[in-house]
Amino acid sequence: MLKLEDLKPTPGSVRKPKRVGRGIGSGLGKTGGRGHKGQKSRGSGKVHLWLEGGQTPLHRRLPKVGFKSFTHKNYAVVNLRMLEERFETNEEVTPETLVRKGLVKDIKDGIKILGNGELTKPLTVKAHAFSKTAKKAIEMVGGKAEVI
Structure with a gap:
């Protein structure tokens, strides 16, 4: 059975870290791979991502x-x-019934009734806002337009 202490990484997948600044023979002596002078050669020479060197x-x-x-x-x-197609005479139209019948997916900041199309049956419409033409059309057929 395999035990936690028997686990080993795949051979060749783990390398020893480079030891910089350990003499000429190492290939990374003296400046330790940082080159000569400049911000990135210094001890805390981090360059922030938003700096673009004068640009x-x-x-x-x-x-x-x-x-x-x-x-x-x-x-x-x-x-x-839409109201003409989905609602019966004298029915009450509220934001909840509009969502239930699939006329709106989400109430957002409120429901606004617009005057596109014709209305032939009286309805009690409760909404957050009405256009002037919609309010006029609802009241002309004997319905009520109530702002909630």
Whole structure:
């Protein structure tokens, strides 16, 4: 049976570390493979990733892009045409029923009803926002448009 103490790496897969600065005969004596002078030859000569040696750094070469508005709302939109197809007369339309019937996948920041299409049956529509044409069309057929 194989035991933990019997495990060995595959032959040839593990090399001995190079011993730098141990004399001329080693091939890595004197400067220890770092060359002469310069930042990387020094003791703590680390060069940060964002430094580009006098060249304008990448983060300054790239344009400033974008703006995020904290007041803008991203509504899930539903057209009147969709309500006409999926709902019966005098039925109540809420964000939950719209998700259940597959008209919207996600409520996002709210539901907005748009006036694309015609509505022939009265519905009680509860949504977060309405376009003027949608509100007018819902009320013309005897329905209610309630903002929640």
